[in-house]
Amino acid sequence: MGNLPAPIRVxxxxxxxxxxxxxxxEIAYPVxxxxxxxxxxxxxxxxxLIGFTGLVSFGHAAFFxxxxxxTGILMIKLSGYGFPVELAILAGMLVATAxxxxxxxxxxxxxxxxxxxxxxxxxxxxxxLAVQIKWTGGEDxxxxxxxxxxxxxxxxxxxxxxxxxxxxxxxxxxxxIHRIVHSPFGQSLxxxxxxxxxxxxxxxxxxxxxxxxxMLSAAxxxxxxxxxxxxxxxxxxxxxxxxxxxETLLMTLLGGLGTSWGPVVGAALVVSLQNYLAxxxxxxxxxxxxxxxxxxxxxxxxxxxxxxxxxxxxxxxxNPSGKAHNASLKKPTTPLTATRTPT
Amino acid sequence: MFDIxxxxxxxxxxVGLINGCFYAVLSMGLAIIFGLLNIINFAHGAQFMVAAFLxxxxxxxxxxxxxxEFKLNFWVALVxxxxxxxxxxxxxxxxxxxxxxxxxxxxxxxxxFGVALVLEGIFRHFYGISGASYDPPALLQGGxxxxxxxxPIYRGxxxxxxxxxxxxxxxxxxxxxxxxxxxxxxxxxxxxQAFGVNIPLMITLTYGFGVALxxxxxxLAAPIMQITPLMGANLLNIVFAVVVIGGLGxxxxxxxxGLALGLLEGLTKVFYAEASTVVVFVIMAIVLLAxxxxxxxxxx
Numbered sequence: 001m002g003n004l005p006a007p008i009r010v011x012x013x014x015x016x017x018x019x020x021x022x023x024x025x026e027i028a029y030p031v032x033x034x035x036x037x038x039x040x041x042x043x044x045x046x047x048x049l050i051g052f053t054g055l056v057s058f059g060h061a062a063f064f065x066x067x068x069x070x071t072g073i074l075m076i077k078l079s080g081y082g083f084p085v086e087l088a089i090l091a092g093m094l095v096a097t098a099x100x101x102x103x104x105x106x107x108x109x110x111x112x113x114x115x116x117x118x119x120x121x122x123x124x125x126x127x128x129l130a131v132q133i134k135w136t137g138g139e140d141x142x143x144x145x146x147x148x149x150x151x152x153x154x155x156x157x158x159x160x161x162x163x164x165x166x167x168x169x170x171x172x173x174x175x176x177i178h179r180i181v182h183s184p185f186g187q188s189l190x191x192x193x194x195x196x197x198x199x200x201x202x203x204x205x206x207x208x209x210x211x212x213x214x215m216l217s218a219a220x221x222x223x224x225x226x227x228x229x230x231x232x233x234x235x236x237x238x239x240x241x242x243x244x245x246x247e248t249l250l251m252t253l254l255g256g257l258g259t260s261w262g263p264v265v266g267a268a269l270v271v272s273l274q275n276y277l278a279x280x281x282x283x284x285x286x287x288x289x290x291x292x293x294x295x296x297x298x299x300x301x302x303x304x305x306x307x308x309x310x311x312x313x314x315x316x317x318x319n320p321s322g323k324a325h326n327a328s329l330k331k332p333t334t335p336l337t338a339t340r341t342p343t
Numbered sequence: 344m345f346d347i348x349x350x351x352x353x354x355x356x357x358v359g360l361i362n363g364c365f366y367a368v369l370s371m372g373l374a375i376i377f378g379l380l381n382i383i384n385f386a387h388g389a390q391f392m393v394a395a396f397l398x399x400x401x402x403x404x405x406x407x408x409x410x411x412e413f414k415l416n417f418w419v420a421l422v423x424x425x426x427x428x429x430x431x432x433x434x435x436x437x438x439x440x441x442x443x444x445x446x447x448x449x450x451x452x453x454x455x456f457g458v459a460l461v462l463e464g465i466f467r468h469f470y471g472i473s474g475a476s477y478d479p480p481a482l483l484q485g486g487x488x489x490x491x492x493x494x495p496i497y498r499g500x501x502x503x504x505x506x507x508x509x510x511x512x513x514x515x516x517x518x519x520x521x522x523x524x525x526x527x528x529x530x531x532x533x534x535x536q537a538f539g540v541n542i543p544l545m546i547t548l549t550y551g552f553g554v555a556l557x558x559x560x561x562x563l564a565a566p567i568m569q570i571t572p573l574m575g576a577n578l579l580n581i582v583f584a585v586v587v588i589g590g591l592g593x594x595x596x597x598x599x600x601g602l603a604l605g606l607l608e609g610l611t612k613v614f615y616a617e618a619s620t621v622v623v624f625v626i627m628a629i630v631l632l633a634x635x636x637x638x639x640x641x642x643x
Contacts, residue, residue: 054449056452056453109631113448113449113452114587117383117583117587118587118631120580121580121587121624122627124580124621124624125624125625242580246456253453281467282463282467282468282469283464285464286464288457288460289457289460290461292453292454292457292460293454296443296450296453296457297443300450
């Protein structure tokens with residue numbers, strides 16, 4: 001276990017309590033943990049783009065919502081005829097990837113803030129379609145979506161079965177994203193993020209790299225959306241709305257852009273916060289906004305990022321003097337700092 | 344499909360023109376702020392909304408709280424609300440925004456987005472989401488028959504006022520000494536600072552001015568639109584598409600694109616109403632395919 005990378009070690013350690021959750025529903029209600037896992041996967045997929053490629057998308061709700069609708073409609077219409085739930089999830093991912101291709105192709109034509117504005121504008125089309133098209137249920141959404149049977153054998157309508165399935169999907173998604181980030185492709189994404197002109201001069205096809213990263217992010221977001229639809233057995237208009245995109249942005253920012261576990265920590269925090277504050281209406285929006293302001297102004301590395309930076313400082317400086325402390329604080333280690341291209 | 348009565352065509356074109364005026368004023372403010380600060384002001388819509396609410400509060404709520412002599416009419420609001428919103432903008436720039444200039448501009452985007460959420464949340468908490476309405480001032484009520492259509496006076500006033508605001512701002516930036524300094528600051532702030540120009544002050548005031556423009560548009564919109572906490576956010580989504588199409592490089596570009604897209608939206612409403620909400624986004628997609636840098640764009 002010693003020579004495994006740190007994020008994988010954390011995953012193995014957390015797996016033990018995660019496996020025990022269904023035994024102690026009074027401590028952690030399984031459906032709640034499943035919801036956290038789905039949003040954590042969503043935030044991880046989002047982080048693949050913002051943290052490792054430096055692209056801020058405001059359109060991820062389109063992938064999340066439409067994969068949910070796809071899985072939902074397939075399960076509602078066809079699960080009675082024995083349509084496998086695995087295929088419904090896969091279809092959701094495919095739809096999300098296809099939308100990712102469409103939005104990505106247009107958005108990567110511009111950089112920086114224009115990219116963000118384009119994703120925002122195009123996701124509005126996805127939202128209007130969800131309102132207009134009949135079978136999405138419009139304002140009402142879809143309810144009572146059957147969960148089906150895994151491999152035709154395991155009945156997922158039992159919460160504990162669904163829990164282990166969701167956990168397995170989350171672990172697989174986490175490992176896959178970890179693998180992508182640390183692959184040669186992932187390295188070229190980071191090169192692109194930190195110094196785009198140099199990446200171009202080294203011969204990287206930056207547009208293609210960006211598009212692939214965008215589509216991969218969309219695909220994992222789609223996986224998260226499909227799983228969320230199965231877990232909660234509903235798909236709502238809310239999932240396609242801008243608020244869903246910005247929630248994920250908040251999770252990632254709060255946990256730490258470009259860190260392996262940051263998005264998961266952020267998702268756990270935000271989903272729990274919403275659980276407790278749901279009744280407060282406008283106050284949730286105020287708290288969300290304040291969190292954005294505080295994160296951006298005072299701790300841009302996010303919780304996990306700050307923790308990692310603190311550990312690095314402690315390890316490199318056996319007895320930290322005030323001077324060294326200040327020097328390391330000034331060092332820009334946030335993933336986005338370097339992406340401003342000289343004009 | 345094409346035998347649309349003149350009356351309804353003209354009415355929709357007028358609605359489109361008014362929307363276009365708001366797009367123009369808002370995207371002009373965004374362009375001015377982006378030019379000097381290099382951030383996209385996500386709080387623009389919320390600041391627009393706050394000004395509309397301030398006008399409404401001054402007219403209906405303040406008299407209830409403090410007595411009838413504190414009733415602030417439309418004309419007072421038209422001056423006061425942009426000033427208040429602009430001052431809040433200056434405060435925001437002084438305390439939070441200016442700490443982010445050395446970072447990637449996406450942090451400015453995230454910060455102003457947080458500010459937008461806080462403002463929307465505050466007004467949602469106190470006034471709910473159902474919205475309030477505000478009557479146009481007595482002087483501008485009623486309408487005139489233009490022969491081919493009936494023109495409510497207030498709507499005509501909004502069009503003229505917005506065009507005037509655009510023209511004055513354009514003149515200020517393109518034809519005056521101050522404007523020359525601002526444009527120089529956009530091109531090369533360091534060099535300008537070496538000439539002894541107080542760049543930080545200029546940046547602060549520019550942000551305040553851009554925000555005040557949003558405020559002015561907000562007060563103008565109060566008697567036309569339903570005043571809700573999300574009125575600005577909904578508008579801003581479209582304004583972003585306008586900005587992508589027109590580019591943030593020129594003030595005239597922002598004005599022309601805003602007006603043109605408003606009219607186009609109005610036309611779409613006549614021929615195929617369902618598409619009118621997305622037509623701007625579709626045009627944006629087409630422009631991106633044909634001219635990736637935008638209509639007036641120089642990529643920054």
